[in-house]
Amino acid sequence: TSQLHRGYTTATHLHNSYTTSTQQLRHIYTTATPSYTASTPQLHNGKQPPRMHNGYA
Structure with missing residues (x-):
């Protein structure tokens, strides 16, 4: 037991x-x-986020 x-505690710590x-x-x-948006508005044009966002936005 x-x-x-111990394994559960380790997994919880990893999760934390x-x-x-x-x-x-x-x-x-x-x-x-x-600041990034303000400096490069032409990439955003209100709809399409720049490619470097992928997965974060």
Whole structure:
């Protein structure tokens, strides 16, 4: 049982680390996006995000 519990604890820790890093990435991306959008409006034209966004937007 202790071995299972240890595995569960490790998996939970990994999940927490993943969640934390994902939130940090999203925060960095969100912070960087307004200035990026302002500096390259012709790429956005209101509809199509630039290619480098793929998967983040």
